[in-house]
Amino acid sequence: MPYEHIKEVKDQARITSIETFPDPKTAIVILNQHSGKPLSSIVAVGDSVAIGQKIASSKERISSPVHSPISGEVVKIGTIYNHCFETFADAIFIENDDKKTKAKEFSPISESEIGKTSSADLLDIIHEAGIIGLGGAGFPTHIKLSPPAEFPIKNLVVNATEGEPYDTADERVLIEKTANLLRGIKVIKKILGNPKVTIATKVSKAEAIPKLQEVFGNEPDTTVFAGHFRYQQGDASILQKALFGYETPPTKRSYEMGCIVQNVATINAVANAVFEGEPLISRVVTFNGDIAQPKNLLVKIGTPISGIFNKNNIDMTGIGQVVVGGVMMGHAIPTTEAPITKRSSSIIAFSESKCKNAQKQTACIHCSKCISACPVKLHPILIYSAIMKPDFDKAEKLWNKDCIGCGTCSYVCPSRIPLSSTIMASR
Ligand code: SF4
Ligand code: SF4
Incomplete structure (x- = not known):
């Protein structure tokens, strides 16, 4: 089957030990990084915050608070691109005071x-x-x-x-x-x-x-x-x-x-x-793609993605596209000013020349490859056509909500139709 041949590009990164990435000068912590009820900020501009201090929360059970990854001062509450939901969203901007003051909110147990x-x-x-x-x-x-x-x-x-x-x-x-x-x-x-x-x-x-x-x-x-x-x-x-x-x-x-x-x-x-006693303020992120040294970084949540490119001396004029969260299930981001979130498992950079030569979308040729490849037995092209009409009742009858967003249908489609992202956005 076609999807058995998705090629792994891991040789270099998989043998490279995790490297701790320096704390950002300004951390940008997006409020809503989870699937669930939205959070509200519990800090204000001018507040001092410590590492690990809770800065946004919700009283709703299906929610997950966010914490400050650095110590410093809240300098802005504004919007920034959130790759988790492919939209601009509220975030807390914290300027680093380099004091590394830790909050005493959590007591570890043995x-x-x-x-x-x-x-x-x-x-x-x-x-x-x-x-x-x-x-x-x-x-x-x-x-x-x-x-x-x-x-x-x-x-x-x-x-x-x-x-x-x-x-x-x-x-x-x-x-x-x-x-x-x-x-x-x-x-x-x-x-x-x-x-x-x-x-x-x-x-x-x-x-x-x-x-x-x-x-x-x-x-x-x-x-x-x-x-x-x-x-x-x-x-x-x-x-x-x-x-x-x-x-x-x-x-x-x-x-x-x-x-x-x-x-x-x-x-x-x-x-x-x-x-x-450590809240989720950092995660390991793979940095891979058309770059000289693929690697794995332990990065503070809220670190601007541009900072990772800068620190690795990568000239952005040679980069055509940056994908966050995996090439199959993640998303291309419109700006590298967007920060690392809890869901940023990877940052994959593709060169300008590769993106220029990428095949453009053309009409469906009814090859049915997307149907054969779908692991949950959906009919991606039929769901896509229903969504494009738009006929969301029909998309639902075709089980669009069962799509797991694996990206395989888009990957195998010879016409480069954005099946996966369109279906996922309709759920
Ligand atoms: S993205 Fe959805 S529709 Fe496409 S192959 Fe994966 S599960 Fe099937
Ligand atoms: S794989 Fe692409 S071209 Fe083939 S049937 Fe599906 S949508 Fe059409």
Whole structure:
């Protein structure tokens, strides 16, 4: 099938250790980086803030607060491009005072205290630390880890497949933070009532697999599984089918089938929050594409993307397009003044010449490649045509809401029709 041949461009980045990127002079923290209810700022221009201080929140349960990544002064509350929702959005601008003053909002607990800490308290830490799904979806993790009691969780799947063709941030976390992942998994197991654990990775992650086997090999009810996973199998329901052989019906969620899938970076963030008292103020980001030195950076949330190009001495006149969050599921951004968010797993730069030579969109030739390639058995071209009419009732009848935004239909389309982004925007 065509989508089996999505080429990985990871050779250099996957062997490059995580490098800590310097704190920005001005951090731009977007309020709404999660999927859920919107946040309101709880700071004002002129306020001093400390590292890790909560700066925006909501009383609604399905929400996730944001924190200051640096210490300094709030100099502006304005708008900036938010790649999470492909729109301009409210953000808090903080000027760095270089004092690195830390907030004392979080008290870490030790591993020995996990047994006597209630699940509710652990969920509260995860919520207060602003942890959301870092694999791309951005759903608040405390909600994902609170399935209704009538659905006992039998399987926790650690999604270590990282299918995005240019992304290696999770792979480096697997290699360099393996022991921290074990700590995070223990927290999640406690919350979910001790399910079996399957760590699902790809055979191509040659350095990570022995590390995982070394750290998790003697853990009870824990399996490390390295498979020949195709790109889209990072999706929760597809991964679940590949591992356990059953599908989640269109109207159901994975938890209703007794399974919860958690991404590697999210588990790392859970461990940092619980054991280090560190809210989600930084993440590992892959910097890759048509650049001399692909790498993985530990970047503060709110760092302007332009700063990453500047620091790496990259002349922007040679760059035609910058994609954030993966070339398949992410988005091209209109400005590199946009900041890193919790959902910025990667920054991929494409050269001006490559973009100029890119094939332009033409009419559908009815080849049906998009239909054959869709991993959730949708008819992308029919949904796209309904949306373009516009006939949203028809798009819904064609199950547009089941689209997982994997980008495969757009990738295989010989007419370069923007199927995936159009379908995702209609949901
Ligand atoms: S329709 Fe959605 S799920 Fe199907 S291939 Fe396109 S983006 Fe992926
Ligand atoms: S892959 Fe593109 S050209 Fe082929 S049927 Fe789908 S939309 Fe049309």
